Amino acid sequence: MATTSPGQASHPADVDPVPEAHAPPGPVAALGGSAIDLFLGGKELLSVFIRTLYYSVRGKREKGAFTTQMYEIGNKSVFFLSITMGFIGMILVYQSGLQAKRVVPDYTMLGATYLELLVRDFAASIGALMLATRVGAGIAAEIGSMVVTEQVDALRMCAADPIDFLIVPRFKASVIMTTVLIVWAGTVAYLTGAATAYVAFDVAPQTFFNMALIDVGDVSVGLAKCLAYGAAIPVVSGYCGLSTFGGSEGVGWATTRAVVNTSLTIIILNFFISTAGFLIFPG
Amino acid sequence: MAQEKSIEVKVGILILVSLGILGAFILIMSGLSLEKTYTVNVDFDNPGGLQSGAPVRIAGVKMGKVEELQFLGGKVDPVTKRRTLVRAKLAIQTRAKDTIHEDAAFYVTTQGVLGEQFLAIEPGSIDKPVLAENATVRGIDPPRLDLFLAKAFELLDTALNGIRNNRELISDIAQNTAGLLKGLNILVNENRERLNRTIVNIETLSVEANQLTKGARLQYVDNPKIAHTIDNVDKISTDLQRDSGPLLKDAKEAMANINRASAAVGSPEEQEKLKKLLAEIAQLATRANATAADAQAIVAHVKTGKGTVGALVMDEAVYDDVQEMVRDLKHNPWKFLWRE
Structure with missing residues (x-):
């Protein structure tokens, strides 16, 4: 910024213009900047995803990493997921039963509609959101701390792509174990729902276990969601971990961003897959 | 490690x-069952909310499922010769085969008030044959509540508009009807006795008319004579038909003869002779009449017992005398010769 010397007449024309980079951005500029950031972020995410897919087919296989990740993502989440989905199942059935009681006291279809909802949407979406909080945060924190401690740079120096080395085993393990966990969690939610229906509304388990409303479309949509969420959680979380900067504070932010972005991705994917499901399997 | x-x-x-x-x-969903099944096709115009996979129940017990719902679009089925919109293919357990007869009813109903829709089978009567495998039957469409509501709404709307637009007219009609009913009530109360009598009379009339009808029926419908007469008429008409040919031929010949005769008597002399002959015949007839009148008078005279012949014929005393005389002569023939 130029300064005027004392004694000289100050004139607006003589004042150097303030550089735009140092001025606070206006609302339009802020909007444009956010859009560019979002676009660049999306591009990076897409790049990570494509490279993950590529290395999943062509990459080197590190012995034991895949199994370890399956254990970390799958087995270690069973308890957490069983508890959360069990309670969610109870709450859903209890609330549905209360609403049904207001309209017409007929619970014959409570189990069938609940099962359809669970298979088509809730088991996958709620289970994946729960997994995102646990697995996504874990992946982002692990990779983020490796980034800030320059271990990732060391990998690059050894000509090992961090995506192949860090994200691909988690990706493969997550795709399989998310599906496995959601099947398990859905079963738990259904059983706790049946117990709630029996205790709260006297609905016999034989009446509750009604699969009349389930068709191939419901199962296909449910399984498609499992695979999509299983792929999205490690890719988004890994990307957040790899884009960590700064010290331990950066790792914290990376973890937060990983949970938020993974949840957001799951919700958006849910919307698109559900829409496609209703178009392909109407009714 | x-x-x-x-x-x-x-x-x-x-x-x-x-x-x-x-x-x-997935196995349970796909309806895996170890029970053997057979297929029955059910045609519907509108199966409502029935979907493939829906249970098939007999007397409330699940005995199969709807395997497939086909949209045939109103094509004429070559086997049933019927236009069919939707065909439901049912897979029913073989052990229920003997229960379902040819007059069985297939209808779509709902479990509970808002429950799932399923296909129910009323097995039919046991004296009918059992429904064959792969048979195609007509199903009973579920009641269309939506259609009913739409029509009921239209009806109510029209009625409401009609009432709104003709409020004064309806009020007048109501008043007039009330007045009419009141008047009718008074009339009935005042003439109760007469009305009762009239009703009794009408009842009697109806009884009599009934009897009359019965009698007429016995006399003119069920009477064997009528049938006999009809038979006779029929016979006569048959005979006439048969004999009309020869009769016509004879008639034609007779006409020809008459023509010839008329031609023969056509001359003035012949006609004059005929006239004379007819005049003579008329005179002869007049005389004959007079003779007959005389004879009638004589007979009447005799009948009254007048004259010798009359006394002989009509008077019993003369008869008795003659009889006694004959008897006496039989016993005493000497009286012919000797008078006492």
């Missing part, structure tokens, strides 16, 4: 459990 093995086992167990649950779920 041992820890790695332990991890692998745990992961494997979790995957196996999950795959087991998923496999069992």
